[in-house]
Amino acid sequence: MQLQLENLVPIPLRDKILQRTSDLWNQVVTFTPGSFVKIKAPSGTGKTTLVHYLYNIRNDYSGKVLVDGQAWDAYKKDQIARMRQQQISVVFQDLRIFDQLTAAENIELKRVMLPNPYCTAEKVAEMAARLNVSHIMNQSGKTLSYGERQRIAIIRALVQPFEWLIMDEPFSHLDDENAQKAADLISEECRARNAGFILTDLDHDNRFAYDIHFNL
């Protein structure tokens, strides 16, 4: 699955963005499938906006986001759902965990969304153990700390098949040790799928072997 940006400019940030140069806004960019992409940007430059455009939950932009050569609006809702189940996964900055479900159920929801789940329940338990969240799996989403939610959101994103994983400041609530564990797990899972990722963050980091860096 190929992702391309074509002169993409968010309408609300248009004036601000056109005053300065950016590696991505208002450029023609192709993300090579399977590559690890880091997008570094200070606050307020539209990181989350970009992630939402890439994942197609916002469309207040000029220019185009091309998915396999076609703009998002060329796809039907059921096609987009299929992509989100099988080709593109996401970790939101605001995590988006269901409060009424337990941590385990939040992950299970995504796992069994496909009639033939991509990974086993044992695999989920193993990932939870690696990220030190096994003990909170039966707690309701409402009672989880931000750090715990973040790790649940990461595991949730990893239980499905994907070609691209999009992450918006995925380690913002984690200490360095836990962040590195999560990064290692993400790396492994991407390699296992021959998938790439697009990660946005505020600062420079060396948690991954990035193939390419962009400044937003």
Next chain:
Amino acid sequence: MKQSFFGLLKKIIQTGIGKGRLLMATIGLGIAMFLLLLSIQMHTDFNQLLYNQQNQNESVDFLVINKKITNDMMGQSEKSVFTPQEIADIKKQPFTAAFGFITSNQYKVTAAAPGDLHFYTEMFFEAVPDTFIDVKSEDWKWQAGDNTIPIILPNDFLNLYNFGYALSQGLPQISQETIKALPMKITISKGLLTQEFTGRIVGFSDRITSFLVPGSFMEWANGKFGNGVEAAPSRVIIKTKDPSNPVLVKYLEDKGYSTNQDKLKYSKTKVIVQTIVSVIGFFGLILLLFALLVFSMFIQVVIASCKREIQLLVTLGTAPRQLQRYLMRQFVPLYIFTAIISLLLITGLQWKAAGVLAGMNMFVSSWISPGTAGAALLVIVLVYIVNLQSVKRYINEIS
């Protein structure tokens, strides 16, 4: 900790919020379905009472139709004949299954009893196509050269003689068998031309009140003794599946035709029953519409109250189709439950009604008709389609 996807959805999409509405919608659907099925079943039962072999001797009926003789028409026999246009019009009516002329004789007929019975009368003959005759007899045939004419008398005629004339005049009553055995001397004439035949009664008709001879004889005799011009018929006979058909009754009334009124007696009852059935069915339909509306409101409320959750589900990749399937799964058991309850009630009523009617020598099936069961299925399908449309629309609106 293995849970199905729908099991998890159940925790996210709370349908409890509209429980009152859902209950109302289901009860409404139940009553609507009951009324609709009741009207269909009543319709079927009534038709069964009217047309079933057990309830009636003939599944079709024959009506002899003539114009009413009014004071204005007296002395003008040409006014009582049917014109070709009128005949064509009767033929093309939907209730006319078959049509035949009653042909009259154009010559004089006299009949005399054999031996010393001293019975002599002038009479007439008529002929109708054989398919309209209710007497089955081997002897009912005639061809040129035959000296014997088979004759069918109306049953009423014999009754009039036996119970009216014979009793009052002190004459012997005669059995059907005796009359059949008596050869009559039939003389037909036109001016100086006369010919004698032996008439033999071969049967008695309840259907046609006339003296009938075979069509072949009538044709031959009218050709030989008639005036050469085909006479216009003043009586016609039609075969109809349903003499109580209100359309037929109205047609006869409008045209000023008359027929055996007794045969039309069911018509009024039928109109009344049809009206009752229609009113019940109409209320059923109206109620069904309301039930559909309440269902739709329920769906709207549920989806609106879970708007954020549904949006997140879609964001995470849940297909609108999966959500639709999940929501419809909450409803379909309700439809089926309602349909089963309604059908059970109707079956119970039908069984009971069949028992009561059988006591009055009226027979209807003790089971519901396939039409009723089919209608239940149809209602389920309709409700399913309408609800699926609402679910689709509201999910589409927010996703």
